[in-house]
Amino acid sequence: MQKKKATELQQAWGAKPCPHPAFAKEYDLGERTGNYVCTQCGAILSFREKVEATKGRGE
Numbered sequence: 001m002q003k004k005k006a007t008e009l010q011q012a013w014g015a016k017p018c019p020h021p022a023f024a025k026e027y028d029l030g031e032r033t034g035n036y037v038c039t040q041c042g043a044i045l046s047f048r049e050k051v052e053a054t055k056g057r058g059e
């Protein structure tokens with residue numbers, strides 16, 4: 001997912017809590033950033049944060 005799209009998702013989602021049900025790899029200007037974007041709320045998580053967020057969910 002492009003960083004720009006993640007920002008749009010964040011603005012659309014607002015400040016509601018999100019369980020981060022699914023992630024996409026983050027791209028900025030066509031290059032991997034190494035981060036992940038929640039496809040629901042647009043939150044950008046590092047690889048380590050993503051692992052923490054999905055721990056125990058069988059992913």
Ligand SMILES: [Zn+2]
Nearest residue numbers: 018020038041
């Ligand atoms: Zn989320």
